[in-house]
Amino acid sequence: MxxxxxxxxxxxxxxxxxxxxxxxxxxxxxxxxxxxxxxxxxxxxxxxxxxxxxxxxxxxxxxxxxxSKEEILAELFRLGSEQYEAGFAAVERMQGDGLTKLRHLIRAYVVIVTADFGMCFARIDDRELSEETRLAVRHAKRRYDSAFRTLIREGVEDGSIRPCEPKLAAFIIIGALNGVADWYRADGPLSVETLADEFALRLTEGYAMPQPQRARA
Amino acid sequence: MxxxxxxxxxxxxxxxxxxxxxxxxxxxxxxxxxxxxxxxxxxxxxxxxxxxxxxxxxxxxxxxxxxSKEEILAELFRLGSEQYEAGFAAVERMQGDGLTKLRHLIRAYVVIVTADFGMCFARIDDRELSEETRLAVRHAKRRYDSAFRTLIREGVEDGSIRPCEPKLAAFIIIGALNGVADWYRADGPLSVETLADEFALRLTEGYAMPQPQRARA
Amino acid sequence: MxxxxxxxxxxxxxxxxxxxxxxxxxxxxxxxxxxxxxxxxxxxxxxxxxxxxxxxxxxxxxxxxxxSKEEILAELFRLGSEQYEAGFAAVERMQGDGLTKLRHLIRAYVVIVTADFGMCFARIDDRELSEETRLAVRHAKRRYDSAFRTLIREGVEDGSIRPCEPKLAAFIIIGALNGVADWYRADGPLSVETLADEFALRLTEGYAMPQPQRARA
Amino acid sequence: MxxxxxxxxxxxxxxxxxxxxxxxxxxxxxxxxxxxxxxxxxxxxxxxxxxxxxxxxxxxxxxxxxxSKEEILAELFRLGSEQYEAGFAAVERMQGDGLTKLRHLIRAYVVIVTADFGMCFARIDDRELSEETRLAVRHAKRRYDSAFRTLIREGVEDGSIRPCEPKLAAFIIIGALNGVADWYRADGPLSVETLADEFALRLTEGYAMPQPQRARA
DNA sequence: CATGAATGAGGGTTCATTCAT
DNA sequence: GATGAATGAACCCTCATTCAT
CATH class of the missing domain: 1.10.10.60 (Homeodomain-like)
Incomplete structure (x- = not known):
């Protein structure tokens, strides 16, 4: 001391x-x-x-x-937000088609959302915050919704991603990713890396066995 | 009066x-x-x-x-839980391969999670509850994790679902579904039915454009 | 009970x-x-x-x-203010020249300022109040400044009061009256009535022995 | 550094x-x-x-x-008190009848009470102080009550001041003077000197128009 | 002298809940 | 069943003050 x-x-x-x-x-x-x-x-x-x-x-x-207590929470959100911003910025600088970049984004998200600040950002109810801070948080969240949607749209355009509604697709992916925050335990059997890879693949590949003849819906 | x-x-x-x-x-x-x-x-x-x-x-x-206030919440969780149980029971009585039933399950889940009690069950922190009730809730949640995993495993076995880790797949799907509770608005543009269909498809089909030559990972 | x-x-x-x-x-x-x-x-x-x-x-x-605590104080100020308003309204309905009415006003003020709510209004720092309530209090205070000034002006015009600056005269009189709140004790030797009469006289009559030849200032 | x-x-x-x-x-x-x-x-x-x-x-x-904070306040009171003592001592050394000296006292008081330390002494609640200091303050206050009363009594005796109850007269005058502390602003239109003169006159002369025939009360 | 850190006392307020009708 | 009143448990926060450097 x-x-x-x-x-x-x-x-x-x-x-x-x-x-x-x-x-x-x-x-x-x-x-x-x-x-x-x-x-x-x-x-x-x-x-x-x-x-x-x-x-x-x-x-x-x-x-x-x-x-104040709320100021602590606000700082936690800020730190969490920073992590996402940094992760997303890194992905945006990468090369590759939309699908590849989307997968990188998913990986980055998993890494962040399993760490304390990222998890706080994803899980703690932002209504605890003052109006002002809450708006900033909402803004940040909308920003990464948008990051996902943009990459999906890119992928659709460059042919790496199937035609789909980017908004809904982003909600699905982000939902699944935020879900990680609910059950992930650092001391569990899965390493973050494994998890990130698995998510990057599974969230894009789907579970259905591909069957050329299967009609949509 | x-x-x-x-x-x-x-x-x-x-x-x-x-x-x-x-x-x-x-x-x-x-x-x-x-x-x-x-x-x-x-x-x-x-x-x-x-x-x-x-x-x-x-x-x-x-x-x-x-x-007590907590008793109200407990009842809400109970009602939510009932809905899931009923929905799942209906699906379990259906015919079809694993994938088909999984899709029905997803549909059922979307319908429930967008309604008040189901949303409550999915979104409100069960740590508000007394230990006993909380355990019951956790039990119910594990039960539907298990329902998903079972169907996925069935699907893998019957060839309708690609080989995968059922546990993780279930987490992804449930995560995405719970995510709906965070953004769904009853007065929004999407009908629950549309949403349910879209999720049933997209959560199983994936976004990646199928390419025979693309190697896994 | x-x-x-x-x-x-x-x-x-x-x-x-x-x-x-x-x-x-x-x-x-x-x-x-x-x-x-x-x-x-x-x-x-x-x-x-x-x-x-x-x-x-x-x-x-x-x-x-x-x-809240402040709401209690606000109510006390409101009650005090009411008393002054009522007292002043009564005086305004009276007949007589400016001096007579001024004396009535002084009497009324003494009676009020020696009672709890009136004393609270006069003595407690209005900066304890929220901005809004404070403004109302200030407004009320300005209103009775104004009541005094008006009567003084009337008196000057009708010849019952010597030529003087009404604003300053009002300040002097009100100051002396508020001063009562600082030393008056209900269990003291002076009855409120006596005090009121004495003030009504002395605050208007002055202490200097009148001497026709004494020049002003 | x-x-x-x-x-x-x-x-x-x-x-x-x-x-x-x-x-x-x-x-x-x-x-x-x-x-x-x-x-x-x-x-x-x-x-x-x-x-x-x-x-x-x-x-x-x-x-x-x-x-301690209270010690600061105590010192402020002490400084204020000193000012009054000095002012009063100066007046006491003056020549003149009771009325003249009373007017000098009033002038001195106005000058002091419009300055920071004097205003503090007059306006800040002495109950913030420790018992001991508070007693000293009360003592000082009683001392200048007494100064006023003495001069008034002198004036009554030498015929410059009308017969009156010195105690009450002193309360009125001091009250009016302390009232200055509540509304005086250094950046206002009135100079301290003007104010002092006006008070010295008005507090002793009264506002009633002198009428030989007017009977007392 | 001056500073940053830490502490303790104390007060206002929220809210679930119990009591007595 | 329903109501108003009252209570107690917490908790956040302010601020003067002491500690250690």
């Missing part, structure tokens, strides 16, 4: 950086603890005192890092 | 049936109102006073029908 | 009225207790628990009558 | 005086800022953090100058 005293003497500016870093680390620890509890117990059933308790501090110490 | 007292005296047995019926109707009205509010606003953000208000009764009148 | 039981039997509609009345009485008792404590201890230093304690109920019972 | 250490070494006594002076200046700045905020916002609604913020220092730095 205390930096070795000579550290202070030898480099007089270190303490500041040390402190600053320590603060950031604590802030992050706080967020990680909060997101875990919010996911494990639910936002409403998690009093800040429990978050504090798990961090071995008092409830009030939390207020050094955040102004 | 009070019915004239002679009404009760003149037909001494009617009142009982009348009352009984009235009671049941009120009970149902209560549940319908509660489920709507719980879905619209979230369980925690819905005080019983609001439920009562929408029913034009006092908060305390609710306690004539239910012992 | 309980009404005699036969009261209920003998007149079946009484209970409702009784209850209604009881409620109003309690509401008033609450307000009287609150205003006393707010005046004795100060608004901020009076937790609702103390108000409740003095009423022999729990803090939460207060919320049956008011939605 | 740190001054080079040799600065201290090269002129070992300057720093002390410099520091001492700087310290005093800061202390005064602190008090001036505090009194402004306490007057603008109210004592309870002014957290120390706001005082610090306006001074561009941290909240904790305040504790280098004062041991």
């Amino acid at each position: 205390r930096p070795p005293p000579d550290t202070l003497d030898s480099s007089p500016w270190m303490p500041f950086e040390t402190r600053k870093r320590a603060r950031d680390e604590k802030r992050v620890a706080l967020l990680r603890t909060a997101v875990r509890l919010f996911l494990e117990e639910g936002y409403h059933r998690t009093p800040l005192s429990k978050v504090a308790e798990r961090l071995n501090i008092t409830k009030m110490a939390l207020y050094n890092y955040f102004g | 009070r019915p004239p007292p002679d009404t009760l005296d003149s037909s001494p047995w009617m009142p009982f049936e009348t009352r009984k019926r009235a009671r049941d109707e009120k009970r149902v009205a209560l549940l319908r109102t509660a489920v709507r509010l719980f879905l619209e606003e979230g369980y925690h953000r819905t005080p019983l006073s609001k439920v009562a208000e929408r029913l034009n009764i006092t908060k305390m009148a609710l306690y004539n029908y239910f012992g | 309980r009404p005699p039981p036969d009261t209920l039997d003998s007149s079946p509609w009484m209970p409702f009225e009784t209850r209604k009345r009881a409620r109003d009485e309690k509401r008033v008792a609450l307000l009287r207790t609150a205003v006393r404590l707010f005046l004795e201890e100060g608004y901020h230093r009076t937790p609702l628990s103390k108000v409740a304690e003095r009423l022999n109920i729990t803090k939460m019972a207060l919320y049956n009558y008011f939605g | 740190r001054p080079p250490p040799d600065t201290l070494d090269s002129s070992p006594w300057m720093p002390f005086e410099t520091r001492k002076r700087a310290r005093d200046e800061k202390r005064v700045a602190l008090l001036r800022t505090a009194v402004r905020l306490f007057l603008e916002e109210g004592y309870h609604r002014t957290p120390l953090s706001k005082v610090a913020e306006r001074l561009n220092i941290t909240k904790m730095a305040l504790y280098n100058y004062f041991g």
Whole structure:
């Protein structure tokens, strides 16, 4: 907890950086603890005192890092949102036909949605948030709906994806992906990578045995 | 506010049936109102006073029908669960190969999950419930996981479904189906039937354009 | 605490009225207790628990009558304001020259400002109130500034009051009157009536011995 | 952030005086800022953090100058009190009949009560203070009540002031004077001097038009 | 002197629920 | 059955203040 005293003497500016870093680390620890509890117990059933308790501090110490419980949640959503944005941006820079890119997107989504912040973004009810933050979240969600739809449309156009209604297809895929957040356990038998690959394939390939003669519907 | 007292005296047995019926109707009205509010606003953000208000009764009148808020929720889950059970039972009595029955199951699920009680069952966090009720709900959920898996396994065996991991496939399908509860609006452009058909097809057929030469993964 | 039981039997509609009345009485008792404590201890230093304690109920019972602490204060201000309005209206209906009416106004003010609600209105900091209520209070205060100024102006015109700046004169008079709220004790030696008469005279007559030859300023 | 250490070494006594002076200046700045905020916002609604913020220092730095929030307030009262004492002492050294000296006292009071510390003394609720300090404040207030009463009594005796009850007259005058603190704005149209003169005259002269024949009450 | 971090006391408010009619 | 009143358990949050550097 205390930096070795000579550290202070030898480099007089270190303490500041040390402190600053320590603060950031604590802030992050706080967020990680909060997101875990919010996911494990639910936002409403998690009093800040429990978050504090798990961090071995008092409830009030939390207020050094955040102004309110809702602000913590807002930050969690922001972090989650960032992850999706980054993942999506990476996919958008890739080469390939629509189907290939869609599969990359699915993989990215699985990786993110199985991690804490991504899971929080996907699962926690955004109506807990203030109107303003909630709008930002809704906006972000619409943005990735749109990312999926765009790739699907691309795929349809370049022939890699069957003709379909992009909007509905995106809902199906995103729904299945968000479902992961409901049952995925980090300590389970499936690695995230395996899961991501499996989803990328299965969500696009379908389960029906292909039969040239089978008519639609 | 009070019915004239002679009404009760003149037909001494009617009142009982009348009352009984009235009671049941009120009970149902209560549940319908509660489920709507719980879905619209979230369980925690819905005080019983609001439920009562929408029913034009006092908060305390609710306690004539239910012992606690949680008991209301438990009943909602029970009703939702019943719907799934009934839908699944109907499908199980059907003829056809695994794929066909799976599609019927998907159709049934869509119909149920877009209705209030089914949506409640799918969307509201079962951790609000007491341990006992929660276990029952989990049990019911596992039961329909199992229904999906069984049909998928059947389909794989009878050749109507591609070889796959039934557990994961079920998760994907159920995830996508539950996702419907997040965006479906009764007053939207899609009829439930259309949606059900579309899901039955798309969740099994996949989006990738079939290409004989394309290797798996 | 309980009404005699036969009261209920003998007149079946009484209970409702009784209850209604009881409620109003309690509401008033609450307000009287609150205003006393707010005046004795100060608004901020009076937790609702103390108000409740003095009423022999729990803090939460207060919320049956008011939605928040501030709402209680707002109601106290409203009641105070009402008293001034009524007093002023009575004076305005009176006959007489400006000076006479001014003296009546002063008398009325003294009577009101020595009573609980009037004192609350005069002494408690209106910045405790929400913006909206505060504006209403400010409005009321400006209204009685204006009542004083008008009468003074009338008096100047009809020759009963010396030429003077009505605005400043009103400030002086109102200031002196509000000052009463700071030192008046109901159990003190001075009756309100005596005080009112004395103020009506002294605030208008002045203390300087009239000397025809004394030049102004 | 740190001054080079040799600065201290090269002129070992300057720093002390410099520091001492700087310290005093800061202390005064602190008090001036505090009194402004306490007057603008109210004592309870002014957290120390706001005082610090306006001074561009941290909240904790305040504790280098004062041991507690209440101690700051106590000092403000002390400074206010000092002003009144000084003003009153000056008047007491003057020549003239009771009325003349009373008018000087009023003038002095206006000047003081329109300045920050004097206004604080007049307007801020002394119940915020500890028992001990509060008693000192009450004592000071009684002292100037007494100053007014003495002059009034003198005036009555020397014939410059009409026969009256000195206690009540003092209350009226002081009340009117304290009222100034409630509406006076330094940036308003009235200069303090004008105001002081006007008060000195009007508070003693009265508003009623002198009429030899008018009987008292 | 000054700072950031942490703490404890305390208060307002929400809400489910019990009580007494 | 229904109602109004009352209660108690939580919980969020503000803020002055102490601690450790």
